[in-house]
Amino acid sequence: MSRGLYIHVPFCARACPYCDFDFVVGRAPDLDGYLEGLSREADQRGEEAASGRRFATVYVGGGTPSSLGAAGLSALMRWIERRFPGAGGDEITVEVNPEHADMRLLGALAAAGVGRISMGIQTFEDAGLRELGRAHSGAEAAVGLQTARTQGLRVSSDLIVGWRGQTPTSLRDDVARAIDGGAEHVSVYALTIEERSAWPKLVRRGLRVLPDDDHQAELLVVAEEALTAAGFTHYEVASYALGGAQARHNMLYWTWQEYLGLGPSGSSARYARDGSVRRRTNARGLAAWAAGAPPEEVALGPVEAAIEGLWVGLRRLTGLEVEDFLARFPAVDRGWIERRSASQRARGNLEWAEQGRLLRVVAGRWLWHDSIGADLLG
Ligand code: SF4
Incomplete structure (x- = not known):
């Protein structure tokens, strides 16, 4: 990775x-x-x-x-x-x-x-x-x-x-x-x-x-x-x-890789083997950051992280690679993706491609990425 x-x-x-x-x-x-x-x-x-x-x-x-x-x-x-x-x-x-x-x-x-x-x-x-x-x-x-x-x-x-x-x-x-x-x-x-x-x-x-x-x-x-x-x-x-x-x-962001952000408001993400993620956002403002103000930290469990990962991964219009997704988020399986994406697939916003290797936003529906995401996150 x-x-x-x-x-x-x-x-x-x-x-x-x-x-x-x-x-x-x-x-x-x-x-x-x-x-x-x-x-x-x-x-x-x-x-x-x-x-x-x-x-x-x-x-x-x-x-x-x-x-x-x-x-x-x-x-x-x-x-x-x-x-x-x-x-x-x-x-x-x-x-x-x-x-x-x-x-x-x-x-x-x-x-x-x-x-x-x-x-x-x-x-x-x-x-x-x-x-x-x-x-x-x-x-x-x-x-x-x-x-x-x-x-x-x-x-x-x-x-x-x-x-x-x-x-x-x-x-x-x-x-x-x-x-x-x-x-x-x-x-x-x-x-x-x-x-x-x-x-x-x-x-x-x-x-x-x-x-x-x-x-x-x-x-x-x-x-x-x-x-x-x-x-x-x-x-x-x-x-x-x-x-x-x-x-x-x-x-790297769209494929669930780790990143280290330094400087005021810099964001970082670290994944554990089970797919859970710890996010850190540095204090906003040069003076606060320079004075050592504490960062904001958020921890998402393995399934919560997978839900967010699904939404983020679907930003790639060429498609989310299912195998890579499951390797990053082992707490879920293909059946979970099937169920989670069912309503958006039924509405014609998402589709499987390349014999199920990819899940992607249907051509022309990318303008609705936020509302598709809201449904996936809900
Ligand atoms: S104020 Fe203007 S130049 Fe500065 S970060 Fe915002 S958009 Fe960029």
């Missing part, structure tokens, strides 16, 4: 109004303090954090990792290699915001052994970027893609759908520009407004509107059509890849 390492970088230049991720804004990142905090946490996690070679993938996310700048990111990558020698043999990904994607920063990442970046483009339309409160322009995103290509970095591009004024035509244009720019992986997210974000206040002041579900659903389908027409495989609810360019780190 593979394991993944996630490092949360909790700094952003400014807050996007829809977002409630864990970040601090408005000051120069205290890199030394942050790296000291990571070292302290890695020491405390002991055996769990030992042996870098066991971490097949590394994902540096945020926040905005690229707000550390070229020197800061180089220092972070050196810290990872020192602390976890050999980690990321299969894939190392760093999130980069387009406004930071210049030759210096991307060159530093490539020199540090990073092979893949995830660029938060969201849209190339400046009106959309203003609506979303993003700090970059469409032109910067296009240049960033080009620069990544010159540095030999593989690129995943995030797009957001459902902002006011977005049309099927503008979304098709976003998809085309991401592909022309060389993205081999595209993640498409519906604009989701978090309660704790600034967006609800802006709605009350008449400055934003809440996204419309039908508009979003229509656009999600447009994105799927455009990407699959360009040869991308829709392999996970929100993810599309060319050829074998699936996100290997994220794949």
